[in-house]
Structure formats: C-alpha cells, structure tokens
Amino acid sequence: MLQIALAIVIGAAFGTVLDRIGATNPNWIGRMLNLTNLHLMKTILLAIGVASVLLFGGQMLGLVEVAHMSVKTAYVGVFIGGIMLGLGWALAGYCPGTGVCALASGRIDALFFVAGGLLGAAAYMLSYPFWADLGMLEGEKWTLGAVPGADYPAAIPTLQGDLAGIAVGAAFIVIAFILPKRIKGRRAPLGGAETPAE
Amino acid sequence: MVLNWKWGGLLLGLVFFIAVLLVKPIGVSTQFVILDGIGWDIQSPDVVTQTEDGYTSTNAYLAKSDGKYAASVANPLNYSFVFVGAMMLGAGLSSVLRGGVPKGEYMVPALWRANFGGNVLKRWIAAFVGGFIVLYGARLAGGCTSGHMMSGMMQTSVSGYIFALGAFMAAFPAAIYLFNREA
Numbered sequence: 052m053l054q055i056a057l058a059i060v061i062g063a064a065f066g067t068v069l070d071r072i073g074a075t076n077p078n079w080i081g082r083m084l085n086l087t088n089l090h091l092m093k094t095i096l097l098a099i100g101v102a103s104v105l106l107f108g109g110q111m112l113g114l115v116e117v118a119h120m121s122v123k124t125a126y127v128g129v130f131i132g133g134i135m136l137g138l139g140w141a142l143a144g145y146c147p148g149t150g151v152c153a154l155a156s157g158r159i160d161a162l163f164f165v166a167g168g169l170l171g172a173a174a175y176m177l178s179y180p181f182w183a184d185l186g187m188l189e190g191e192k193w194t195l196g197a198v199p200g201a202d203y204p205a206a207i208p209t210l211q212g213d214l215a216g217i218a219v220g221a222a223f224i225v226i227a228f229i230l231p232k233r234i235k236g237r238r239a240p241l242g243g244a245e246t247p248a249e
Numbered sequence: 250m251v252l253n254w255k256w257g258g259l260l261l262g263l264v265f266f267i268a269v270l271l272v273k274p275i276g277v278s279t280q281f282v283i284l285d286g287i288g289w290d291i292q293s294p295d296v297v298t299q300t301e302d303g304y305t306s307t308n309a310y311l312a313k314s315d316g317k318y319a320a321s322v323a324n325p326l327n328y329s330f331v332f333v334g335a336m337m338l339g340a341g342l343s344s345v346l347r348g349g350v351p352k353g354e355y356m357v358p359a360l361w362r363a364n365f366g367g368n369v370l371k372r373w374i375a376a377f378v379g380g381f382i383v384l385y386g387a388r389l390a391g392g393c394t395s396g397h398m399m400s401g402m403m404q405t406s407v408s409g410y411i412f413a414l415g416a417f418m419a420a421f422p423a424a425i426y427l428f429n430r431e432a
Contacts, residue, residue: 133415135386143379
C-alpha cells in the first residue's frame with residue numbers, strides 16, 4: 052500500500068514538473084530538436100546532473116541505498132531502438148512519458164500518439180523473438196565505473212563508480228550552463244524588413 | 250509560461266532523485282506493453298496464466314524474466330502502472346491550473362502548423378506514426394527518454410549513453426529537416 056501511495060505522489064510530481072518545464076508541449080520539443088531554442092535541453096541536462104550528484108553523493112554518505120539503483124542492459128538493440136525513438140520523437144514531438152502527460156493536459160493529437168504507441172508496443176511484443184534470435188538483445192548491465200556495494204560490471208574497472216557519477220553529474224550541470232540558447236543560424240529576416248535604405 | 254531552466258532542471262532532477270531514493274528509477278514505456286497485455290488478456294484470458302510461483306504468458310515477451318510483465322498484467326495495481334496514471338493526473342491538474350492548452354493549439358501545434366499547415370488529419374497521422382515508431386523503438390531498446398536517457402545517465406549506466414547517442418543522432422537531423430520554419 053505504501054508503494055502505491057508513493058507511486059501516486061512521485062508520479063503526480065513528475066507529471067506536474069514535465070508540464071511546467073514545457074516537455075508536454077511539442078513546440079518546445081521541436082524547437083529543442085531543430086536547435087532553434089535549447090531551453091528544454093538546458094533543463095534536462097541540469098536535471099540529470101542534479102539527480103546524479105545527489106544519488107552518488109547520497110550513496111557516499113550512506114544516505115541512499117545502493118540497492119535502489121536499477122541499471123539496464125547495454126546491447127545492440129539499445130542503439131537501434133534509440134534511433135527509432137529519435138525519429139518518432141522528432142516527427143510527433145512526444146516521447147512515451149510526455150505523450151501521456153500531453154494527452155492529460157488536453158492535447159488531442161497526443162491521443163493519436165498514445166494510440167500509435169500502444170500499437171507499436173504490441174508489434175514489438177509479437178516480434179520480440181525475432182530480435183532475440185538475432186542476438187540483438189545480449190549484453191551486460193555496465194556502469195561507467197565500479198559502484199561500491201553494487202554488482203554491476205564496470206566499463207572502466209579502475210574507475211571508482213560513485214566518484215565518477217559525481218564528476219559526470221557535475222559535467223552535465225556545467226554543460227547546462229554553457230550551452231547556448233540557440234545553435235542553428237539566426238532566424239531569416241522577414242522580406243524587406245532589413246533592406247537598407249538607399 | 251514555462252519554468253526557467255534553472256528552476257525546472259532543479260525540480261526535475263529532484264523528482265528523479267527522490268524516485269530512486271524512495272523506490273526505484275523512473276520509467277514509462279513498459280507500461281504501454283502492460284496496458285496492451287491487460288487488453289489482450291481480457292480478449293483471450295489464457296494469454297496470461299498463474300503458475301505455482303508467479304505468472305507466465307503464451308507471449309514470449311510477457312513471459313520473459315520469469316514472467317515479470319505477465320505478473321504486472323495480472324495485477325495492474327502495481328507501482329509502475331499506477332505511477333503512469335498519477336503522472337497523467339499531475340500533468341492534467343497542472344494544465345488546468347495554468348489555463349489549459351490554448352485554442353488552435355490542442356489539435357495542431359504551432360510549430361507543426363508553420364511547416365505543414367493546419368490540416369488536422371495530417372497531424373494526427375504523423376502523431377500516430379510517430380507514436381508507433383517511438384514505442385517500438387523504446388521497447389527494442391528496453392527503455393525510453395525517462396528510463397534510459399534520464400534515469401540511465403544519472404546512474405552512469407552505459408546503456409543510457411548508447412541510447413541517448415542513437416536518439417539524438419536521429420532526432421536532430423530529422424527535426425532540422427522537418428521544421429525549417431520557426432514558430
């Protein structure tokens with residue numbers, strides 16, 4: 052029962068924050084991905100950095116249970132699936148979490164995203180043996196360094212995992228601060244507005 | 250209208266941290282499979298069945314990892330499934346409190362309209378196709394933007410970096426190509 056209460060409180064907080072940072076708005080996703088406004092990218096980078104520093108700092112101080120970590124397996128399909136998600140993300144302006152939240156926020160096109168998503172997930176359920184037989188789903192649950200108290204294999208065994216986590220988290224925070232708001236060239240001036248007077 | 254990135258990033262980071270501190274890392278895309286499974290199991294009840302020490306399924310994907318997904322299909326009142334429902338509740342309330350999605354925006358978003366016009370059916374088809382590719386990809390990858398990119402990279406998991414590389418390698422060129430006009 053406590054688990055369900057936590058699901059409601061943390062889930063509602065997550066949905067609220069996603070809505071308030073503009074992640075449920077496909078315009079903000081599109082502007083981030085076409086590099087014309089990286090405000091949301093700065094938000095996400097800072098969030099990953101803050102979460103990482105708190106997680107590994109908390110572990111070093113003994114305040115966070117290492118067993119609560121859950122590292123996913125790295126395999127070839129992660130990369131292929133990432134490319135697919137990236138294409139659909141750009142096209143629709145939604146990812147799974149922001150899509151369901153956008154639907155709840157009152158966007159009708161998100162309903163079609165979620166419907167397509169349910170069909171896509173069903174298609175994967177049926178085609179799972181194909182990918183498994185190809186050996187695309189084989190891998191290890193690597194972390195960057197060796198995290199004390201965890202059983203995950205380390206990609207760089209000599210690296211201390213919790214310190215690495217704090218360092219990488221700090222790097223994310225720094226990148227969030229120095230990333231420019233806009234990368235793509237300036238907006239083309241509207242016709243005639245900038246024509247110099249003769 | 251949207252939170253400044255410093256406040257927004259801090260709050261979002263706190264939510265991801267608190268989730269791991271109290272329970273486990275946040276993830277969303279698995280629940281699309283669980284909802285599919287629930288619907289499928291209502292249609293044909295022998296898809297998910299109880300065994301001596303848990304649940305299994307005639308579908309290999311639901312049956313994998315000792316029937317972990319099959320168990321969630323059989324008991325929808327579990328942490329991860331309720332979590333996604335609560336996300337929707339939170340986003341819905343937040344939207345109501347800020348006055349909702351503006352008219353002329355909730356059918357066809359402004360950036361889409363600037364590049365592809367106001368045809369509703371065109372936008373819905375694009376959203377549907379996008380949803381299909383996103384969830385197929387997320388399940389192949391074993392996670393999505395939340396589970397791999399955010400939760401994964403905050404834990405320094407290698408799969409998170411690989412996923413983010415693939416996703417952004419595809420998403421940046423695609424969005425630059427699709428959304429040339431700004432709005």
